[in-house]
Amino acid sequence: MSFSSFLELVEIRTKVASVIPFVLGSLYALYRFNRFNTRNFILMLISLIAIDMATTAINNYYDYKRANRIQGYNYEIHNAIVKDKIQESKVMGLILSLVSIAITSGVMLFLNTNMIVLLLGAVSFTVGIFYSAGPIPISRTPLGELFSGIFMGFVIVFISVYIHIYDQGIINLMYENGILNISLDILEIFYIFLFSIPTINSIANIMLANNVCDIGDDIENKRYTLPIYVGKENALKIFKMLYYFIFIDLIILVILKIAPIFSLGVIITLMPVNSNIRLFHNKQSKKDTFVLSVKNFMLINGVHIILLGIAIIIGRN
Numbered sequence: 001m002s003f004s005s006f007l008e009l010v011e012i013r014t015k016v017a018s019v020i021p022f023v024l025g026s027l028y029a030l031y032r033f034n035r036f037n038t039r040n041f042i043l044m045l046i047s048l049i050a051i052d053m054a055t056t057a058i059n060n061y062y063d064y065k066r067a068n069r070i071q072g073y074n075y076e077i078h079n080a081i082v083k084d085k086i087q088e089s090k091v092m093g094l095i096l097s098l099v100s101i102a103i104t105s106g107v108m109l110f111l112n113t114n115m116i117v118l119l120l121g122a123v124s125f126t127v128g129i130f131y132s133a134g135p136i137p138i139s140r141t142p143l144g145e146l147f148s149g150i151f152m153g154f155v156i157v158f159i160s161v162y163i164h165i166y167d168q169g170i171i172n173l174m175y176e177n178g179i180l181n182i183s184l185d186i187l188e189i190f191y192i193f194l195f196s197i198p199t200i201n202s203i204a205n206i207m208l209a210n211n212v213c214d215i216g217d218d219i220e221n222k223r224y225t226l227p228i229y230v231g232k233e234n235a236l237k238i239f240k241m242l243y244y245f246i247f248i249d250l251i252i253l254v255i256l257k258i259a260p261i262f263s264l265g266v267i268i269t270l271m272p273v274n275s276n277i278r279l280f281h282n283k284q285s286k287k288d289t290f291v292l293s294v295k296n297f298m299l300i301n302g303v304h305i306i307l308l309g310i311a312i313i314i315g316r317n
Contacts, residue, residue, distance in 0.1 A: 005086055006094065009060060010053035014294075017206060018052045018152055019045075020301045021199040025160025027308045028195055031260065031315070033165050040112055040163040047105035047121070048156065051128050054098035059132035059139060061091050063221075113166040115173055120159050127151050140223040142230075144211065149204030154196040161192055191258045197249040198266070198304060201242040202297040208239050209293035213286040232284070239293075240277050246300060260311035269299045 022045065030036050102125065110118040127147060131138045138147050162170065172183040211218065211225040212235050218225055227235035250266050253259035276292040283289050 009057050009086065009091065009094070010098075011056045011060075012053070014056065015049055015052055017203055017294075017297065018048055018156060020297070020305065021153055021156040021196070021203075022048055022160045023305055024195075024199060024301065024308070025157040025192075026164065027305065027312065028157070028192070029161045029164035031308060031312050032258070033168065035164040035168075037164050040109060043105050043109040043112065044160060044163055047102045047109060050098045050102035050105065051125060054095050054102060055128045055132055057091060057095050057098065058129065059137075061088075061095070062132055062137065109163065113163055116171050117159065117163060117166065120155065120162075124151055124155055124159070139207075140218075140225065142224065142226040142228075145204040145207045145226055148207045149200040153200030153203040154193060157196040157199060158189070158192050191256070194249060194253060194256070195258055198246045198300055201246050202293075202300055205239055205242050206293045206297055208235060208242075209280065209284075209290050210286070212236065212239070212284045213290045236281050236284075239280070243273055243277060243296065250304075260308065260315075262307040262311040263304060265307045266300060266304050269303055272299060 026036065026041060106118075106121045106125070110121065127138070128151070131144075131147060138144055169183075170185045170188050172181075174181045208226065212227045212232060214223070214225075215227055215232060217223075218228060226238075230238070247267055247270055250259070250263055254261055254264055273296050276296050280289045280292050
């Protein structure tokens with residue numbers, strides 16, 4: 001397998017969907033708690049990218065194995081296994097290697113923090129695998145958008161905050177004399193959830209856009225996704241409303257002082273985002289317009305990262 005084939009198989013261009021929430025969570029920890037642990041940051045980054053690449057490779061492998069339709073953009077061009085004629089044994093070897101790297105880094109992160117990181121990591125790892133594998137992969141059900149949005153948009157943000165503040169009491173887990181005690185700082189966890197809405201919604205919309213574009217192929221391949229259940233028009237309405245709620249959430253974040261006033265600057269992205277929404281509403285194509293959902297994700301959250309970084313720098317000076 002060539003290096004270019006490897007990059008195509010793991011769809012390296014899509015890894016930004018997990019890296020951006022990770023960076024935002026780390027900036028939030030720095031802004032709100034003034035805490036940053038470099039070692040934990042590096043360990044989580046390695047584990048995160050490795051499991052994300054493994055999940056994508058698994059998804060492409062199962063799409064290849066289960067495809068009923070074997071002509072067209074999705075099968076012949078979009079799937080690197082077909083396009084580059086990659087041997088199945090090499091694909092499986094790569095998947096096992098990436099999973100091993102993810103587990104090793106994750107265990108090291110746990111040893112450097114606490115049991116909460118291990119539990120959250122294990123749940124995320126399990127969901128990541130069953131998102132694409134198993135008898136009924138999550139990605140083939142109407143729950144794909146929900147799981148991708150929550151786990152990539154919220155859980156990644158939460159863990160990336162927690163690894164810097166694991167000793168601050170936001171979650172405490174104690175086992176003594178056969179009794180398990182859990183204490184949660186509900187308000188702080190809720191604040192992190194609100195902070196994660198832009199990543200939750202924009203990641204869910206990447207999945208939704210993908211499924212809207214693939215309605216025809218998914219019906220043939222027996223992938224019963226959300227757009228198939230609710231219909232294309234309703235799916236497009238959901239697509240639009242998820243974006244609009246992001247901008248409402250940003251205002252709420254600033255009012256509650258969860259995010260700096262600089263975060264309101266993200267609202268300048270509303271015009272190009274709205275333009276992309278209209279373009280996608282007019283034409284849903286994997287080849288031509290699916291990328292608009294990725295552009296919206298990059299635009300909204302990329303600007304938020306920049307503005308949050310500026311607020312941190314100014315606040316320190």
